[in-house]
Amino acid sequence: MDWLKKHFFLALYVVLMMVGMILNLNGWYLVLGTFAYLILYALIKLPKTVAFIGYFLQAGPHKYDAAFACYEYAYKKGGVVPGPMLAYGIQLLERSQYEKALKVMQDVLVAPGLNPTLLKIARQDTAYGYWKTGDLDTAISTMELMREDYDILDADFYTALGFLYIEKGDFEKADAVTQEALKEQADSGPAYDNLGMIAYKQGNYEEAKELFDKAIELKDNMASTKYYLGLLAERDGDTEAARDYFEAALRCPITGLNVIAKETIEEKLKEYRE
Numbered sequence: 026m027d028w029l030k031k032h033f034f035l036a037l038y039v040v041l042m043m044v045g046m047i048l049n050l051n052g053w054y055l056v057l058g059t060f061a062y063l064i065l066y067a068l069i070k071l072p073k074t075v076a077f078i079g080y081f082l083q084a085g086p087h088k089y090d091a092a093f094a095c096y097e098y099a100y101k102k103g104g105v106v107p108g109p110m111l112a113y114g115i116q117l118l119e120r121s122q123y124e125k126a127l128k129v130m131q132d133v134l135v136a137p138g139l140n141p142t143l144l145k146i147a148r149q150d151t152a153y154g155y156w157k158t159g160d161l162d163t164a165i166s167t168m169e170l171m172r173e174d175y176d177i178l179d180a181d182f183y184t185a186l187g188f189l190y191i192e193k194g195d196f197e198k199a200d201a202v203t204q205e206a207l208k209e210q211a212d213s214g215p216a217y218d219n220l221g222m223i224a225y226k227q228g229n230y231e232e233a234k235e236l237f238d239k240a241i242e243l244k245d246n247m248a249s250t251k252y253y254l255g256l257l258a259e260r261d262g263d264t265e266a267a268r269d270y271f272e273a274a275l276r277c278p279i280t281g282l283n284v285i286a287k288e289t290i291e292e293k294l295k296e297y298r299e
Contacts, residue, residue, distance in 0.1 A: 072104025080109040089116065100129065105136045107143045114150055118157060121281035127154030145175065149182060153282065156189060165189050180210035187219045188284055196223050214244025225253055233257060248277035249285040255293070268297040 079095025082088040096113035099106070110133045117126035130151040133139065139147065148171055155164035168186045172178065183206035190199035200223055206216040217240035224233035234257050240250045255270030271294045279287045 072099045072102035073106050074104075075099045075102075076104045076106045076109035076113075080112060083112055092116075093120075105132050107133050107136050107139045107147070110136070111143060111146055111150060114154070115282075118150075118153055118282050119280035121157075123154065123157040123281070127151065127158055130154050145171070149185070152189075153185070156192075157281065161189060161192055165193065178209075180206040180213045180216060182206075183209065184213060184215045184219055187216070188222075191219065191222050191226070196227060199223055212243050214240045214242075214247060214250075216240075217243060218247055218250045221250065221253060225257070230257060230260065246277050248274045248279050248283055248287075248290065251277065252285050252290055252293070264297065268294070271297070 075095050076099035079092040079099065082095065083092035092112070093116050096109060096116065098104075100110065100113060110129055114126050114129040114133065117123075117129060130147060131154075133147045134144070134151060148167060152164045152167040152171075155161075155167060165186070168182070168189065171182070172186075183202050187199045187203035187206060190196070190202060193199075199219065203216050203219040203223070206213055206219070210216070217236050221233045221236035221240055224230075224236055233253070237250050237254050237257070240247065241254070244250075251270045251274035255267045255274065258264075258270055259267035271290055274285070275287070275290050275294065279285075279290075
């Protein structure tokens with residue numbers, strides 16, 4: 026009985042098709058009946074349908090704004106579908122809508138149909154939400170619990186956790202976790218960016234320069250690396266090089282998920298333009 030309530034329209038469709046076959050109705054009635062059922066089903070499930078349309082628009086033609094609009098509508102109407110809503114949460118983080126992003130991620134964690142793969146992604150994204158809303162301790166504890174629960178975690182995971190420990194000021198743990206990232210991916214630019222920040226914040230400026238140079242060699246579009254190279258050049262009195270690094274940092278792709286905010290770089294550049 027519970028199944029019938031949940032799948033009423035599917036059951037109705039099957040019954041109608043059986044009646045059509047028994048009465049030997051023209052095949053076109055079956056085709057039209059199928060088409061009508063699909064339209065009816067889509068309308069009944071409209072928020073979830075719209076969520077999947079957004080998912081397609083983002084994954085296929087990369088229409089991020091159109092996808093975002095679909096996610097917004099679906100979420101407001103209760104269409105919390107794990108895959109599309111995870112994409113929505115990340116877009117919210119990138120757009121610096123941190124409180125809302127965290128709420129979406131928390132809703133995904135209790136959504137029906139959340140499979141183990143999406144659960145793993147959702148837990149990590151929720152940790153990002155805690156970080157960006159200022160709850161650094163919960164962000165770290167969320168990711169540390171994941172370390173206990175999963176045997177396989179990628180370099181991006183360890184790099185993110187390493188950065189959280191940098192933010193916390195625990196450079197020993199930050200270094201240890203970042204080394205785990207390099208075990209997973211020896212040519213990880215973000216991992217070397219982490220190590221550069223650790224060295225810089227401990228006053229080891231020559232080592233920091235070498236590490237940031239290595240980071241930018243491996244991945245040349247990281248705003249944080251160029252920003253810190255600018256700080257190092259500034260410290261050495263090379264204002265021209267510093268300005269060039271800050272301007273280069275500003276040209277990098279920067280979203281609300283970056284470790285260095287666009288506004289921070291712009292404020293630094295004002296010192297050179299006034």
